[in-house]
Amino acid sequence: MVYGIQSVIETLRSGQQIDKLYMEKELSNPDIQTLAFQNRVTIQRVPVEKLDRLTRKNHQGVVCLVAAVQYVKLSNVMADVHERGEVPFLLLLDRITDVRNFGAIARTAECAGVQCIVIPGKGSAAINSDAMKTSSGALNHISVCREFDLVDTIRFLQKSGVQVVACTEKSHRDLYAKTTDMRGPLAIVMGSEDDGITPEILRTVDNHVKIPLLGEVGSLNVSVATGVVLYEIVRQRALDEE
Numbered sequence: 001m002v003y004g005i006q007s008v009i010e011t012l013r014s015g016q017q018i019d020k021l022y023m024e025k026e027l028s029n030p031d032i033q034t035l036a037f038q039n040r041v042t043i044q045r046v047p048v049e050k051l052d053r054l055t056r057k058n059h060q061g062v063v064c065l066v067a068a069v070q071y072v073k074l075s076n077v078m079a080d081v082h083e084r085g086e087v088p089f090l091l092l093l094d095r096i097t098d099v100r101n102f103g104a105i106a107r108t109a110e111c112a113g114v115q116c117i118v119i120p121g122k123g124s125a126a127i128n129s130d131a132m133k134t135s136s137g138a139l140n141h142i143s144v145c146r147e148f149d150l151v152d153t154i155r156f157l158q159k160s161g162v163q164v165v166a167c168t169e170k171s172h173r174d175l176y177a178k179t180t181d182m183r184g185p186l187a188i189v190m191g192s193e194d195d196g197i198t199p200e201i202l203r204t205v206d207n208h209v210k211i212p213l214l215g216e217v218g219s220l221n222v223s224v225a226t227g228v229v230l231y232e233i234v235r236q237r238a239l240d241e242e
Contacts, residue, residue, distance in 0.1 A: 003059035024061035103134025104223035110138035171208035
């Protein structure tokens with residue numbers, strides 16, 4: 001955590017990757033705003049009470065969180081995957097805000113062979129020490145991309161020959177149906193804990209699937225749901241290799 005106007009300015013100038021940049025709603029600082037724009041860092045305007053909860057020190061109305069991991073470019077990940085002769089297997093997280101959910105998802109994704117986790121520039125969990133701990137170190141072994149528009153990212157993947165599938169309870173296609181084929185180049189989209197996947201993303205993806213729910217509760221925890229979907233893909237690909 002870095003706080004104070006000059007400290008944040010120097011952090012932005014240093015080229016370090018910023019996970020979150022919070023600024024008091026009433027504060028205006030052209031230097032920070034310009035540097036944030038140049039570095040494609042989203043400024044989140046918040047009440048001073050939130051900043052006070054982050055630190056009791058003299059933050060001067062601005063706090064930034066330096067990323068615990070080094071973000072990579074999705075185009076580089078795709079190039080590396082093809083160079084290794086692997087089938088693309090990616091995970092897109094739409095506004096997963098709970099740090100522990102994110103860490104648990106990262107752990108499962110790494111174990112399932114996912115090559116990259118893609119998160120949006122705004123509205124996702126901070127990759128901090130709690131996320132690292134919950135992932136049991138998996139975040140040290142899996143690429144993370146931060147893209148500012150997931151819809152544009154999905155279109156890029158589609159043009160690259162990757163099928164993009166959203167996991168949503170609104171789907172009529174069962175994950176375990178014989179017609180659900182997820183053995184080729186694939187990106188799975190999982191949505192927010194509160195309201196699922198945004199409508200624009202649902203309209204953009206190639207297909208939708210749902211996990212059958214046989215009890216009275218209407219949904220699974222997102223980290224559990226992610227594990228179910230990823231390991232169904234692992235199962236299908238294993239059968240394809242036999």
